[in-house]
Amino acid sequence: MNYFSSDFKLGILGGGQLGKMLLSDTRKLDIQTYVLDPSDEAPSRMACNKFFKGDLMDFETVYQFGKMVDVLTIEIELVNLDALEKLENEGLRVFPSSKTLKAIQNKGKQKDFYVENGIPTSKHLRFVDLSDLKKALENDELEFPFVWKCAEFGYDGNGVKIVRSTLDLIHLPDVECIAEDMVPFKNELAVIVCRSPSGEIKTYPVVEMEFHPEANQVEYVICPARIEDAVAAKARAIALNVSEKFNHVGLLAVEMFQTQDDQILVNEVAPRPHNSGHYSIEASYTSQFENHIRAVLNLPLGSTDSKAAGIMVNLVGADGFSGNVIYENITTILGWNGVTPHIYGKKQTRPFRKMGHVTIVNQDIKEARRIAEDVKNTIRVIA
Amino acid sequence: MNYFSSDFKLGILGGGQLGKMLLSDTRKLDIQTYVLDPSDEAPSRMACNKFFKGDLMDFETVYQFGKMVDVLTIEIELVNLDALEKLENEGLRVFPSSKTLKAIQNKGKQKDFYVENGIPTSKHLRFVDLSDLKKALENDELEFPFVWKCAEFGYDGNGVKIVRSTLDLIHLPDVECIAEDMVPFKNELAVIVCRSPSGEIKTYPVVEMEFHPEANQVEYVICPARIEDAVAAKARAIALNVSEKFNHVGLLAVEMFQTQDDQILVNEVAPRPHNSGHYSIEASYTSQFENHIRAVLNLPLGSTDSKAAGIMVNLVGADGFSGNVIYENITTILGWNGVTPHIYGKKQTRPFRKMGHVTIVNQDIKEARRIAEDVKNTIRVIA
Numbered sequence: 168m169n170y171f172s173s174d175f176k177l178g179i180l181g182g183g184q185l186g187k188m189l190l191s192d193t194r195k196l197d198i199q200t201y202v203l204d205p206s207d208e209a210p211s212r213m214a215c216n217k218f219f220k221g222d223l224m225d226f227e228t229v230y231q232f233g234k235m236v237d238v239l240t241i242e243i244e245l246v247n248l249d250a251l252e253k254l255e256n257e258g259l260r261v262f263p264s265s266k267t268l269k270a271i272q273n274k275g276k277q278k279d280f281y282v283e284n285g286i287p288t289s290k291h292l293r294f295v296d297l298s299d300l301k302k303a304l305e306n307d308e309l310e311f312p313f314v315w316k317c318a319e320f321g322y323d324g325n326g327v328k329i330v331r332s333t334l335d336l337i338h339l340p341d342v343e344c345i346a347e348d349m350v351p352f353k354n355e356l357a358v359i360v361c362r363s364p365s366g367e368i369k370t371y372p373v374v375e376m377e378f379h380p381e382a383n384q385v386e387y388v389i390c391p392a393r394i395e396d397a398v399a400a401k402a403r404a405i406a407l408n409v410s411e412k413f414n415h416v417g418l419l420a421v422e423m424f425q426t427q428d429d430q431i432l433v434n435e436v437a438p439r440p441h442n443s444g445h446y447s448i449e450a451s452y453t454s455q456f457e458n459h460i461r462a463v464l465n466l467p468l469g470s471t472d473s474k475a476a477g478i479m480v481n482l483v484g485a486d487g488f489s490g491n492v493i494y495e496n497i498t499t500i501l502g503w504n505g506v507t508p509h510i511y512g513k514k515q516t517r518p519f520r521k522m523g524h525v526t527i528v529n530q531d532i533k534e535a536r537r538i539a540e541d542v543k544n545t546i547r548v549i550a
Numbered sequence: 551m552n553y554f555s556s557d558f559k560l561g562i563l564g565g566g567q568l569g570k571m572l573l574s575d576t577r578k579l580d581i582q583t584y585v586l587d588p589s590d591e592a593p594s595r596m597a598c599n600k601f602f603k604g605d606l607m608d609f610e611t612v613y614q615f616g617k618m619v620d621v622l623t624i625e626i627e628l629v630n631l632d633a634l635e636k637l638e639n640e641g642l643r644v645f646p647s648s649k650t651l652k653a654i655q656n657k658g659k660q661k662d663f664y665v666e667n668g669i670p671t672s673k674h675l676r677f678v679d680l681s682d683l684k685k686a687l688e689n690d691e692l693e694f695p696f697v698w699k700c701a702e703f704g705y706d707g708n709g710v711k712i713v714r715s716t717l718d719l720i721h722l723p724d725v726e727c728i729a730e731d732m733v734p735f736k737n738e739l740a741v742i743v744c745r746s747p748s749g750e751i752k753t754y755p756v757v758e759m760e761f762h763p764e765a766n767q768v769e770y771v772i773c774p775a776r777i778e779d780a781v782a783a784k785a786r787a788i789a790l791n792v793s794e795k796f797n798h799v800g801l802l803a804v805e806m807f808q809t810q811d812d813q814i815l816v817n818e819v820a821p822r823p824h825n826s827g828h829y830s831i832e833a834s835y836t837s838q839f840e841n842h843i844r845a846v847l848n849l850p851l852g853s854t855d856s857k858a859a860g861i862m863v864n865l866v867g868a869d870g871f872s873g874n875v876i877y878e879n880i881t882t883i884l885g886w887n888g889v890t891p892h893i894y895g896k897k898q899t900r901p902f903r904k905m906g907h908v909t910i911v912n913q914d915i916k917e918a919r920r921i922a923e924d925v926k927n928t929i930r931v932i933a
Contacts, residue, residue: 171877171893191574194597197893197906214577214597452832452888452911467885474857474911494554502850505835510554510580523580528835528857 172197178236181243182209184511185440190214192457203232210512226250240463262416262463263438275318275345284412288433290348297341318343352424357443358406360419361458364465371471373399388479390446402431418459449526450477476532478539482523484516490550492516505529522548555580561619564626565592567894568823573597575840586615593895609633623846645799645846646821658701658728667795671816673731680724701726735807740826741789743802744841747848754854756782771862773829785814801842832909833860859915861922865906867899873933875899888912905931
């Protein structure tokens with residue numbers, strides 16, 4: 168199949184910043200793209216060949232969009248899976264598949280999947296609703312503290328809460344949920360796996376994540392993680408296994424805990440390009456976005472090795488500011504070596520809204536980490 | 551001035567592949583762009599905020615376009631300079647300036663400029679037309695062999711010819727021209743200089759060029775050039791001087807000869823992003839395109855250092871093929887480490903038409919050079 172400067176059409180469900188960064192590589196390779204997103208102001212609206220406004224959870228909208236393209240992929244997993252399944256049955260190549268997405272979309276099912284497939288993960292219990300969870304507490308089947316997660320539609324730390332006592336239960340919504348053991352971890356790690364329909368598979372190096380204590384959003388992603396080689400090798404092997412067990416195609420970001428005794432426990436996965444891989448645009452021989460495109464088109468995968476150490480700082484809206492965005496002191500950080508801002512193109516900022524990120528690349532990871540901290544302390548997303 | 555996610559508009563004259571690659575970085579920084587190009591199928595048509603179809607040499611078209619933007623730059627130097635001058639007089643920031651472009655656009659004036667400013671260059675004579683040149687030959691003011699160049703509107707080796715005897719004169723057009731001494735050079739080198747209105751200035755490393763013997767188009771660009779440090783330092787110093795003497799703003803590609811006795815002679819300049827800097831997208835901390843944008847917006851310049859060795863192979867249409875383009879064996883080269891194709895998005899190929907390029911990045915320049923040759927011998931642009 169000729170993908171380049173041809174009539175071939177790649178469909179992308181979702182038009183957020185992940186889609187925008189994907190389009191940078193479809194433009195580079197001159198692959199035609201159609202994008203579906205509910206927002207008129209989607210960051211992907213520009214640089215795709217055709218933009219369609221529509222609800223990603225609506226069967227008919229997704230189905231009709233799929234009928235116009237030759238391969239269908241996603242940049243967000245919250246899409247109508249019945250439509251994907253019907254499209255697959257009618258012969259469309261959909262990556263990742265509806266079956267894989269079904270196993271991932273519900274966090275309860277996702278955890279069950281790890282248990283069934285012998286993938287190390289923290290202990291969990293599933294509940295159909297909040298009263299079901301409360302019953303388990305009364306019956307001593309569940310103990311404080313635990314990590315509560317809503318089973319569906321959580322993202323970026325929304326839908327996750329540490330529950331330490333009955334008081335914390337008050338503000339939980341009455342939805343299907345899971346309770347997980349709290350893991351006293353040394354590090355939060357992630358490995359991005361890239362896999363093509365032919366089964367070719369590669370992992371990016373292990374990255375280390377630091378979270379913002381309030382917003383529960385990633386603050387630094389550090390590549391490579393400053394961990395022992397043996398631990399890194401174990402993490403990559405587990406991530407490979409997760410991708411293969413899911414029969415996943417495209418990018419799969421596997422988030423993991425490194426426990427105090429250097430066990431690796433899978434936390435959760437994202438079946439698409441991921442925040443923890445943004446550093447790869449500048450630091451890797453082939454970015455996660457290009458490799459996602461290569462994978463879903465069954466092209467050979469590019470090298471996932473790094474040219475230099477890479478650190479990513481998220482640019483989230485500062486607390487207390489809403490309105491037309493201003494990137495305070497961006498000029499200052501542009502003057503520093505190896506610093507590249509990415510501005511997603513959202514006109515309006517809100518507290519903790521993801522507005523962009525900054526990548527810091529350096530041959531010396533300690534120097535990169537120092538500059539990253541300066542970046543974080545200098546640039547501010549205000550209104 | 552707030553450039554990011556704002557109402558600010560950067561105007562770009564020309565919408566070819568250089569403009570397309572510029573847009574990749576304006577998208578990354580969410581800077582609004584307006585593009586003017588005569589072709590409906592301009593590679594920059596997508597990914598700019600507004601596209602205008604129009605003649606770049608037409609005064610009124612360029613002037614009216616300029617009235618709509620806040621800063622105006624170019625990706626091709628063949629534009630109406632009177633319109634730029636009028637816009638400047640009315641207060642628009644135009645980079646590079648009409649004055650700088652005037653000194654560069656005519657190759658005769660450009661050569662005179664080097665002589666007047668003590669910049670080393672080969673000897674030249676200027677002629678108003680072909681009969682003027684023939685008269686000089688008759689009067690023994692000019693001797694065979696020499697390099698003939700048309701004074702205006704040449705590009706990519708068009709408008710350049712080595713003249714060895716009277717026979718070679720037959721096919722020369724009757725236009726204003728120059729005759730240059732032939733330089734028996736060791737290497738053809740280039741240095742890209744980046745300079746902002748505030749006077750901040752940086753040079754990229756010296757690159758080495760190999761030309762296709764027939765098409766007179768660059769075949770390999772190798773960064774860094776495999777030359778002695780002292781020669782490289784001299785080349786960068788001369789390039790810096792050229793940019794400052796022209797009072798140039800934005801990117802200036804300075805093409806040079808390294809003579810047998812290691813002198814550096816300036817051949818010619820291009821006042822914009824340049825083929826010899828394409829490697830920088832993958833190999834440099836900051837690509838030439840991002841630095842062009844930073845320069846014309848008077849933002850701090852990014853590091854011009856390299857993360858790894860970079861080699862670029864041009865993808866030009868194979869001789870004997872015209873029509874809908876096919877990139878033969880592109881899948882094969884995608885399987886090799888550090889190989890990134892860029893497809894410009896021209897639907898139709900023609901012999902020697904620039905259709906794209908491939909960058910090869912590797913920590914080891916010898917390995918990069920080996921892979922580059924494999925790339926050149928494998929991929930073919932056919933119809």
